[in-house]
Amino acid sequence: MLALSGITVRFGDRQVLSGVDVTVAEGELLAVLGANGSGKSTLLRAAAGLVQVHGGGVTVDGRPRGPLDVALVFQQIHLVRRRSVLDNVCSGALGRLPLRSSLVPALFPRVVREEAMACLDRVGLADRAHDRAGSLSGGQQQRVAVARALCQRSRIVLADEPVSALDPSAAEQVLALLAELAHDERLAVLAVLHQPDLARRHADRIVGLADGRVVLDGAPATLGTGAVDALYPASSVPELEAVS
Numbered sequence: 242m243l244a245l246s247g248i249t250v251r252f253g254d255r256q257v258l259s260g261v262d263v264t265v266a267e268g269e270l271l272a273v274l275g276a277n278g279s280g281k282s283t284l285l286r287a288a289a290g291l292v293q294v295h296g297g298g299v300t301v302d303g304r305p306r307g308p309l310d311v312a313l314v315f316q317q318i319h320l321v322r323r324r325s326v327l328d329n330v331c332s333g334a335l336g337r338l339p340l341r342s343s344l345v346p347a348l349f350p351r352v353v354r355e356e357a358m359a360c361l362d363r364v365g366l367a368d369r370a371h372d373r374a375g376s377l378s379g380g381q382q383q384r385v386a387v388a389r390a391l392c393q394r395s396r397i398v399l400a401d402e403p404v405s406a407l408d409p410s411a412a413e414q415v416l417a418l419l420a421e422l423a424h425d426e427r428l429a430v431l432a433v434l435h436q437p438d439l440a441r442r443h444a445d446r447i448v449g450l451a452d453g454r455v456v457l458d459g460a461p462a463t464l465g466t467g468a469v470d471a472l473y474p475a476s477s478v479p480e481l482e483a484v485s
């Protein structure tokens with residue numbers, strides 16, 4: 242569904258991505274792994290149209306990507322903390338609402354509020370709809386951000402280290418949710434992950450980036466741990482740190 246073809250990005254005279262080809266199919270959770278600075282976030286931002294590409298292109302079902310095709314979930318959870326959980330989810334619909342609703346969020350039409358409620362139910366938080374977003378735990382807030390992405394009705398979800406700020410059990414839950422949504426709602430989900438073990442457990446496919454190039458692409462079962470560990474400088478492999 243999502244195809245990144247030959248993506249090349251330069252910042253000044255530094256080439257950060259060099260002809261990267263990545264596809265994400267409908268119903269698939271794709272994890273992107275790689276050391277710090279390998280170009281993961283830049284790739285995701287290129288997929289979202291947030292950075293200028295100097296070569297290659299992004300298509301959705303074979304057509305140039307449109308502004309509403311993708312929804313974003315970030316490591317830093319972007320919710321309006323003092324507003325209700327439900328209002329935050331409703332704001333996912335802003336792209337398709339008349340301007341008046343976006344200026345006065347109390348005016349979210351009933352149909353949007355109902356849809357947002359269904360999205361909240363999908364992430365298991367319907368009972369928290371009327372609480373202030375800031376009163377939820379980090380993991381719950383990230384699930385609200387996922388519900389907001391659903392309410393945007395994009396068929397593609399791009400997530401940059403969505404669980405890096407969460408404790409292990411919340412991280413596990415949010416990734417399981419993303420995988421389930423990919424499979425059940427037939428979304429294409431591309432998630433940059435920091436922890437290879439989470440990618441192995443939840444992703445349908447893993448792409449490894451090194452120095453702006455794809456060096457690994459396959460189902461977790463087909464990738465040896467050696468191949469994945471080779472993405473990281475020895476000093477940053479988590480298991481080694483734990484030993485020392």
Ligand SMILES: Nc1ncnc2c1ncn2[C@@H]1O[C@H](COP(=O)(O)OP(=O)(O)O)[C@@H](O)[C@H]1O
Binds near residue numbers: 257275278281282
């Ligand atoms: N807006 C920018 N301007 C200049 N350099 C950038 C910019 N964004 C990223 N870079 C550089 O590009 C490289 C890849 O960054 P990034 O995609 O964020 O890596 P990752 O997410 O894999 O850690 C890094 O060296 C980073 O410093």
Ligand SMILES: [Mg+2]
Binds near residue numbers: 281282283
């Ligand atoms: Mg990054």
